[in-house]
Amino acid sequence: MATVKVKFRASSIADREGRLFYQIIHNRITRQINSGYKLFPSEWDILHRNILPPNCEAPRHAYLVALKSRIADDKARLERIVARLEHTGESYTAGDVATRFLTPSDTGGFLSFARSLIGQLRQLGKNRTAERYTTVLNSFGRFRGDVEVTWDEMDSDLMIEYETYLKSRGVCPNTSSYYMRGLRAIYNRAVDKEMTVQRDPFKYVYTGIGKTVKRAVPLQVIRQIRDLDLASFPAMDFARDIFMFSFYTRGMSFIDMAYLKKKDLQNGILSYRRQKTGQQLFVKWEKPMQEIVDKYDTKATLYLLPIIRDMNADARRQYKNAAHLVNDKLKKLGEKLGLTIPLTSYVARHGWASIAKSRNIPLATISEAMGHDSEKTTRIYLASLDTSSVDKANSQILKAL
Template identity: 70%
Template sequence: MATMKVKFRASSIPTKEGTLFYQVVHGRVARQVNTGYKVYPCEWDSVHAEIVFPPGIGYNRGNYLASLKEILYGNTKRFKNIIARLERTGENYTAGDVLKRYLTPSDGEGFISFAREVIRQMGQIGKPRTAERYTVVTRSFERFCGENDVFLDEVDSDLMVRYENFLKAAGVCPNTTSYYMRGLRAIYNRAVEKELTVQRYPFRHVYTGIDKTVKRAVPLNIIRQIRDLDLTLSPATDLARDVFMFSFYTRGMSFIDMAFLKKKDLQNGILSYRRQKTGQQLSIKWERPMQEIIDKYDIKDTPYLLPIIRNMEVDARKQYKNAAHLVNDKLRRLGEQLGLAIPLTTYVARHGWASIARSKNIPLPIISEAMGHNSEKTTRIYLASLDTSAVDKANSQILKAL
């Protein structure tokens, strides 16, 4: 029967970290694979083949070692499961076969390979945002797994708890951790639906809720200050500011919705669009500050209302993503110049509009309607008797206050 151990190879330089690797021995033949992790000699007990915590270790390093210890435990468990499977077949196998199954699951589909297939399918059926989300969460999980995939039937509660601890040790905030977990859960449930694995409820002991986030609103005087800046010598920053202000003028419209606004969406003084996130249809009374921004830019050769997607021969979504990165980078730098306590992004315009609306004693139902609230429960409460005239009046009040 094959055996597996975690080994440590010290660096040729005593002050540097050494390498951890897995060694499988079967039939007097040894095969090795790098774990992708490194530790200092004082952090490894060669006798017991385990992580140790030297005296005086710092908090962050301690968290890293604790997380690494759990990862090594989980991967050791995987190796033992693979060896047990091979033994049950009664067929001859080699140490190389053990490593091959560890690196590329063949006894059933691997979770990461399954996730990649789901991502490909989402792209094919016209769901690019879902594909992008699944890509982000899968890449995070891949960083946790190192170079290895995991069997679908090995995705259990213990694995997800170790992954959560890995994220905590990396300083990932609870909301981002929850975002990753919910994305992985959606992928896992697809595998269950296809009967590729049984439902083990692997996410029942990890956080999948939403914490209250730090406030990202700025007061009216800061909005006014941003609006009045002379940025003629920096066209890219000027555009970023205009996008920020357009979001504010339009009740906190998201960047993706602004990017895909088309000229035909503006009819008879009403801007109508459907939110990319929720599919909800919203209408906004066209105001003078909005038109002033549109008048600044040459958009005659595109069907779009704002100068975000400019080249009709280049993928629109790729242009949107590049522009989002550039705009938020310029806004962040602008916020630093203004000495703001929070990073300035387009999302601050949305928070700012809501906060200022509330300070103007505009009723919460009107604010919720204006922003296209995504909660079904809130939507049922708020959308029962509101009409767009009340929302437009609220927006006019805020714009006139500038």
């Protein structure tokens, strides 16, 4: 009969967490399964092969308590698999036990369904949703050690354990909520397809959206960024230009700048739809915007800015690579200026709103989308704005610069 043991392997690097794994031995053949769980050596009882009674502060204490329960559940499940295989009277291997543990049913579980769903979304061209679900699933998969989750296991207890796991790793409440809302969306799709019944597994975890601290810089810092001589650093110079273009256009988001096309600029008005909400916006074309556009050769593309450069390559991949490069260079630029906050393209958006507000421009005129509690409020304000007053406000800010 196969035996199941819980083992701990310490990290080769001092002060790093080690890994827990399950060892299955049958007919002198050993198979190991990575649990995906991590511990410090001081938290593991070698003699009893169990977690030591936690003597630490929250949230680490809560994490260890939850982890102890999860290990016991996994070990019990492995032993049930062994018992069922023994009951059949047929020969089996340690590998058979591991395989049944990792793929608990022929129809698959939550992780299998989620991966299949992501593939379907990509085929339908819904790349943004697929990317979001992939990010969420990667986090949840790390928590589970990529071990399949049966539909019966998808309950409120598991979600509470996952939330505790996220807290123990310093994940902020808004990010934790982002993961939970993504998992909930995937789970609800499974319910709709009658893969499982609705058990409301997310009813005890946080799925709200809290206010975030605005990342804004004053006008003098924007001016410093604009006036820096970066001729010897073309990549940083490009990042600065994208940052300034965002500021000039009332805090346009990076993805919206990436997909701007030359045809969007007509008769001195730049019109575009926000990728995030579909809201159509109009921006009066100003001299500093034109100076940035003139600086770069985009003759070979349909796009206004040199972010998506190759018309034969995947546009979204180019946008994402450019976003990573720009934000990396902006971060270095911010460090060079001694800023107390990380400089990103998003800072231009908050910066415009903050500066406009400080100049007593009416809140209804400002794209206070950046400060409202919900997207619904944002749409109400944007829908009711007088475009001319917005352009006038933008002109005031650019003149002050």
